[in-house]
Amino acid sequence: MAQDNPDLHVLGLGAQDTLEFANEFVASGDLANSAITMVWDPNFASWRDYGIRSQPYWILYDDQGTEITSRPGAIDLGAVQAVLDA
């Protein structure tokens, strides 16, 4: 999705487990070669800041930094595309 939409910046913000697991996750999903920026938070500070209590979870912001929608579960590609097309 990120490769098909160069104007969309996808930031993968991981937490829980260990850094070793996080690196294995990225390698197994071939995410290192994707257009997704992958980071890992070792102490949950970012998740707490966002109020995230379950995963996966996603939040979509427009180009003005305004939150458009946020949902738990798999990413709704249709909803994301609708925002990009608007």
Added chain:
Amino acid sequence: MRSPTRRAATAAFALALAATSCAGASSADTTSTATIGSAETEVAAPATTAPVNETVPAPDDSASTAPSTPETTTEPETATEPETTTEPETATTAAILQLPSVDVVSLATGEMADLNSFSRPGATLVWFWAPH
């Protein structure tokens, strides 16, 4: 001195002037003006000086004013220099999403960095994930 014909001509011209300027004047007046008129005819010659006035509008005056007009044209050029306002460019900077300022590990480099440093212009999808 003057020839008789010219003297007669000046006297006739003086009479003509007196007749046009004061039609009801007495003859004595006309004679007196005739003598005065002779003096005026000396000035009346200005008929010949009139062409001199015609030459006045010659381009010499325009040439003298011409240098002043270029000076005024150069001044506006300097006046246009202040139009170089670069401030609008700063207004074109895109809004960037503000992310929490917390330390995270970049899985591309393995280095710690502020999460906010990964913010980019444009629409952003933040995906929360866990390895397990």
